[in-house]
Amino acid sequence: MNWADLDSGHCSIARAADIVGDRWTLLILRDVSRGIRRFDELSAHLGIARNILSARLGALVANGVLERMPYAEEGRRPHQEYVMTPRGAELLPVLLALIAWGDRHLSEEPPVRAVHNGCGHEVRLVPTCTAGHALTGGGEVQIVPGPGARRVDRE
Amino acid sequence: MNWADLDSGHCSIARAADIVGDRWTLLILRDVSRGIRRFDELSAHLGIARNILSARLGALVANGVLERMPYAEEGRRPHQEYVMTPRGAELLPVLLALIAWGDRHLSEEPPVRAVHNGCGHEVRLVPTCTAGHALTGGGEVQIVPGPGARRVDRE
DNA sequence: CAGTATCCCAAGCGATACTG
DNA sequence: CAGTATCGCTTGGGATACTG
Numbered sequence: 365m366n367w368a369d370l371d372s373g374h375c376s377i378a379r380a381a382d383i384v385g386d387r388w389t390l391l392i393l394r395d396v397s398r399g400i401r402r403f404d405e406l407s408a409h410l411g412i413a414r415n416i417l418s419a420r421l422g423a424l425v426a427n428g429v430l431e432r433m434p435y436a437e438e439g440r441r442p443h444q445e446y447v448m449t450p451r452g453a454e455l456l457p458v459l460l461a462l463i464a465w466g467d468r469h470l471s472e473e474p475p476v477r478a479v480h481n482g483c484g485h486e487v488r489l490v491p492t493c494t495a496g497h498a499l500t501g502g503g504e505v506q507i508v509p510g511p512g513a514r515r516v517d518r519e
Numbered sequence: 520m521n522w523a524d525l526d527s528g529h530c531s532i533a534r535a536a537d538i539v540g541d542r543w544t545l546l547i548l549r550d551v552s553r554g555i556r557r558f559d560e561l562s563a564h565l566g567i568a569r570n571i572l573s574a575r576l577g578a579l580v581a582n583g584v585l586e587r588m589p590y591a592e593e594g595r596r597p598h599q600e601y602v603m604t605p606r607g608a609e610l611l612p613v614l615l616a617l618i619a620w621g622d623r624h625l626s627e628e629p630p631v632r633a634v635h636n637g638c639g640h641e642v643r644l645v646p647t648c649t650a651g652h653a654l655t656g657g658g659e660v661q662i663v664p665g666p667g668a669r670r671v672d673r674e
Numbered sequence: 675c676a677g678t679a680t681c682c683c684a685a686g687c688g689a690t691a692c693t694g
Numbered sequence: 695c696a697g698t699a700t701c702g703c704t705t706g707g708g709a710t711a712c713t714g
Binding site for chain 2: 695696697698699700
């Protein structure tokens with residue numbers, strides 16, 4: 365099989381990157397997942413322009429990653445919040461992987477940590493082979509085409 | 520502690536996204552990790568403009584993610600290859616996480632798979648708490664500031 | 675409070691031509 | 695083969711003002 369014939373654009377990485385692969389989206393998801401959920405809070409914390417934030421939130425809602433919900437707590441004015449959908453919550457490993465790499469290679473001390481809600485201990489991503497082997501992480505993994513791979517049309 | 524006071528820009532996610540968070544870089548790393556390592560091969564497979572590819576490769580080398588190596592196999596003209604550094608190899612979990620999410624939510628059938636070199640079985644990322652709890656993945660993880668977090672200067 | 679509406683700039687990108 | 699050099703377009707993004 366010729367690797368070079370596999371359509372690069374239909375790869376899951378490419379598709380996922382189309383949704384979360386811009387300068388702000390991952391940071392929005394980080395903030396939402398940590399409890400910053402209102403438009404003005406996000407705007408202030410991220411330092412993002414309001415129109416851009418609006419566009420990003422709209423796209424994330426359209427892609428089913430976030431959901432926009434009206435909140436009405438008693439004694440306060442009602443307001444909107446953006447919350448993770450299940451699909452959005454499943455993006456967490458992406459954030460964890462970036463945190464792990466950034467902590468290890470770009471900082472002396474970790475600026476953020478990921479912790480288990482229950483016990484408060486740190487959470488790591490352990491690459492595990494379905495045959496049960498734990499992978500230590502040095503060139504043991506290879507990315508190969510799956511059943512959904514497409515070939516590029518060529519003559 | 521006031522979450523909103525933590526400097527969003529010094530987060531590891533933000534720093535990592537500065538390096539890998541553009542439209543092409545993750546795809547370049549995917550290709551390099553799968554054995555597409557020469558300039559023209561990458562250019563052809565990705566469909567990226569040559570000047571952009573040049574810029575991206577240069578940045579990745581500058582950031583210590585890739586290394587540029589001259590290759591001289593006998594019988595063939597010598598050429599250049601880009602190979603993963605150890606630092607680059609540690610980005611693999613990011614790719615795995617994106618693949619997992621994209622496969623699950625953006626495709627019917629997985630266009631790419633990650634497999635263990637030794638046994639050929641699929642590799643998954645299992646979020647694991649250092650206390651030993653395996654996490655099933657529904658809202659059990661929280662992102663919190665670490666020791667290296669900085670506060671924003673405000674009056 | 676939660677956005678839209680404008681305006682403008684800069685970066686990213688694609689296409690193409692050229693070079694050691 | 696492995697890039698660099700230009701050019702021009704298009705998008706992302708910042709700043710600001712405005713609205714229900």
